[in-house]
Amino acid sequence: MTSHETVSPPTGVLPARFRPPTGSSDARTLSLDGPWRFRLSPTARTGVERSDSGEGWDQIEVPGHWQLAQAPDAWPYGTPAYSNKLFPFPIDPPHVPDENPTGEYRRTVTLPADWPTTGRTSLRFEGVDSWFEVAVNGEVVAVSHGSRLPTEIDLTDVLRPGENLLAVRVTQWSAYSYVEDQDQWWLSGIFRSVTLEHRPEAGIGHAAVTAGYDAASGVGTILVDVEGAAPGTRVSVPELGLNLAPGESASVPVEPWSAERPRLYEVVVTAPGERVVLHAGFRSIAIRDGVFLVNDAPVKLRGVNRHEFDPLRGRTVSPALMEEDVLLMKRHHVNAVRTSHYPPHPHFLDLCDRYGLYVIDENDLETHGFEDERGWEGNPVDDPAWTDVLVDRVTRMVRRDAHHPSIVLWSLGNEAGAGRNIGAMAAAIRALDRTRPIHYEGDWSSDDVDVYSRMYATSEHTALIGQGIEPPLARAEADARRRLMPFLQCEYAHAMGNGPGGLTDYDDLFDAHPRLMGGFIWEWIDHGLSRRDADGTLFSAYGGDFGEAFHDGTFVADGLVLPDRTPSPSLREVAAVFAPVRLDVVPAGDAILVRNRYAFRDTAHVTFAWTLHHGDDVLADGVLDLGALAPGATVTVAPPAGLPLPAADHTPTWWTLRAVQEKADALDAPWFDGRDDAAADGSFVIATGQVAVVPAVALAVPSAAPIRGSVEADGSFTVGSARFDAVGTLLSLGGRRVEGLRVDAWRAPTDNDRRSGMWTGPSDQTVWQESGLHLLAERKISATLDASGALVVEARTAGPRTRNGFRTTYTWTAAADGSVDLRARIVPEGRWDGTVARLGLLLTLAEEHAADVDVTWTGLGPDESYADSRKAAVGGTYRHTVADLGTRYTHPQENGARRGVTHAALRFADGSGLVLDAGPTVYGGVPRAGVELSLRPWSDQALDRAAHPHELVPDGLLHVHLDAAQHGLGSAACGPGVLPNAALHPAPADLTLRFTPSAG
């Protein structure tokens, strides 16, 4: 038998077979999940006999990772460790360190008395990380690896009546760790289910299902091959009246399968000894003229990369969590999943078939750690010694999964460089399945694949590829071949922390160019593992939180959903950008372009409902009859004539159009029904578009009845309910103590701010630090009452070591109604080269219970939005507490900005209030409605310092940002930075604000 440091395909194992849904075969199975006896040794030489029954050992739950056996409270078997691409051990293939935690698992297996005595019995592992050896009754029967691939072992001749001892030895590190270097936690053990399976005599060993569809005729063709079919085996499709022999094909009219309409037909394979019920979907995948087609229609993949992740159990993911992922994706208009970077648990694919998601099934292969040190030297992907191992991997994937209609592409792996084994794997797949194109990103020459794939290509470059004018490859014939391929961004829009920005820029390109077949956002979920801190508080741990000497920190937290699957605002942005019906304001701003972006559905199921509203005051509503728009159809609609328009004030009046699905049909129902976010009437808003029919006009400042400011005996000033010291520092407002009011231009850097766009140049964070923005302080220059009685304060705000700064004129007036008005003109001074994070005012108010302050605002919402992440933001009136306005990103950073806020009413714990009215704002000469409002119970400095959200403690102050503008988000954590259309360069800003305090 081979060892964990030998490079060879698994031994003693059966060829991989198709995995129909659990329970779909009538053959007997016996689950071996549950408690096993367990002992962890520090090295692979465990000193434990295979015949040792493990009496008195610990118990551990299978499936599971040993590092997480007692998470989140205790870590008796070592801790998880996170590294992205660098191997956490010396590059010395196929060797791994002697320090190699090795789990010895023991379990007694007793075949039930009525277990069939004919046929065979096999033992099946769905996933074991990394290398393992299986012994029965003291004798080794198999050695396997391929952590996310199945292993099946024939035990018929070794099992005896009564008790059998099953012994599994699993090493954490092995030769195969070199080809499983995916960016994720290193976690070990038997992490997917184990079953004993009866393989009946004259049963169904392996079945390959092909169900094609001809869109022109509406005819589907089915063919089911059964390997070594026993005489008498039949294949039937009851709904279609088909009864076929294995290998016999039939063509009949069918309803096709697509992610939009996941129509499945029951296929019953009946052999003399076994019956299996499968679900087939008829569909065709093709590439024609460089365009990716499903059922002959161009389809854009609007996808996400999904790792398997449970914050408590790692890659042991329950069926319920898998379903939660699929439901969340469907409800946010995600139509595709790349199973980065390994074949998922097979149940996940059953769910994709059933709910409708296009899948790229990816091989369990990544050798990224070879890249950095010596440019891929020694890469297994180019080493003949590894060919059989890698071919075995894709073979197991394809044989296990090929019956799933949801799979539209095979992927050879991720970030494994180029080399001869890429071709070998592609050939092996083509020998098994010619119905799906092959994907692999790691070799840009694309010699062995069918689609051209890149990750994190900029939108500029994507536009070139879309037009077919990208820079050529050196080899003319490879270039010509690649130019005929559709283009896929297998990863783009890195969703780390607050972001990604710029999603619409990509999505518009996907729509504009037929060659672009879409992309997959990186990535679905933050892999924050639950852990308790010293006080017992649960938090989401990332790299370094387990004391790893070698780790990649927060880079493991880069998903659209937080570790507990709470959608981050970016998922709602994704939903708005990916929506299959899009409602976009036309450039002139007075009408909405309605686009049906479904490939196969008309809009008969969509109601176009509108309201005319001022904040949440609805003035009129109605429904537009647009007929059933065909796939691809567009129509421009304007607000109806004769609307009861109110007089203009500083808050716009909106005409809001919604594309609403009111009820589900049979194919939608699985994701539509039972939504916890359903509207009261159960409807589902597919998309929203909005026109400001009565734009905001300026607040009248000073108001009609101004009252004069005054100078007190000590030289201090009073303007209405606002008190100032003698240099013009605001001390209180409506009796509430003011801790500070100054210009601000910094934010707690996001993960995107911290890194350089496309890995070049300084990060935004560095630029801002060099401008001293994180240490701004204000110097008052003068404070005087002008002739009208307004207090005019001149000030300069700047950071250390620079001459650059901001010169501000604050003009304070008050009115008889108790309101205090402020006009602030902020002018950048000096030589500014780079961007600023924001530009506006930071007002800090004393408030013991700042997190509980209740806020009702009119502006964009309900979620945070930023200049390049605002498709989901809709104008209206919304309400939250300050605590709920914030997003608890796994790694704390800037969050919670609400844009276009023209009115906000704050209610403090003592019942007193403060109403803020704003607008318009002018930035760089361009007017904008309202301000960008952020409210926090802690400072941006504290936000920046915190490593985890639970470390943030309210500081007794309410920190109010009233910004004229804020910098976009970009995707620089991995990819392009903020695009010019959302970058904030310093420019003169005018803010117009009214504060109306009220007593408690």
Ligand code: GAL
């Ligand atoms: C890609 C890689 C992913 C992940 C991502 C960054 O290069 O394929 O696995 O590491 O970058 O989060």
